[in-house]
Amino acid sequence: MSGHVVALSGGVGGAKLAQGLDLALAADELTIIVNTGDDFRHLGLYISPDIDSVVYALSGRADAVRGWGRREETWTFMAALKELGGADWFRLGDGDLAMHVERSWRMAQGEPLSAVTARFCQALGITAQVLPMSDDAVRTRVLSSEGWLDFQDYFVARQCQPAVREVAFAGAAQAAAQPAALAALARTDLRAIVICPSNPFVSVEPILAVPGMHAAIEAARAPVVAVTPIIGGKAVKGPAAKMMAELGLPVSGAAIAQRYANLIDVFISDERDPLPAAVAGVRIQGAQTLMRSSDDRVALARAVLAAADAVRDA
């Protein structure tokens, strides 16, 4: 079956499935709408961590162990910065630095984030359309046991240690959804919308908080499939499980399925977990969701597409 696929993605886990979809689909069949709630300015540079992760994954440059940044990275800049007494809590590798410098000066000239991202994709041979959810600033903030924290202060500087009480998306109400993202969701040849196995609270929900995005997904003429970021009561990477516990939710795929219930047609749980109890209007099925290799990514992408096609054919 052919048709266009739209994926919603955060960083690490989302980028892996985005890469699987990219490998499983033809060149012009994939649009990825990426969370920009983690973006911030650091050392005068504009950093867009989830866009970076998706671009590195799709161009085969991602570091598999750290989950962010480039593989075969060197750290001369960070060592020199440390010698000068500079801020070394957020690590920018030597190769990665090029991305942030090039992006920052272009944005300072007035180029929007979407245009810079498209430029990078073209330069790195990425054929999928990679779109920031908005070109306007939306900033994820965490109300924690230590008060309100900007996202990277919570995530990197504080290593997700403070307990989370609430998550907010500053600027979301005033942000304009990326026009190309709305256009992709409105396509008549749309085959599937995929919610990648990203953290629901800080990676997927910022995208849904941009006005028009939720409604565009609801109105889309294609099945919506979400993949669990929780396996065996744990997040594969990152603080999703810890956050769920702190927000008073059961740490399970079932709780994620419930959270997305009004938006999705299919929930893909990990095959090692017992299938979550029925959620009204949602098909629940198991698949191998842990993506260790490129083959795993493609296999999961194919399982997701097959699940969407089965809903369409039913």
Ligand code: FO1
């Ligand atoms: N994550 C870390 O845990 N420590 C870092 O020093 C760090 C640096 C970094 C630099 C560029 C970039 O694109 C991402 C970076 N990340 C780092 C990852 C990132 O902050 C988070 O993984 C995402 O925001 C969550 O999706």
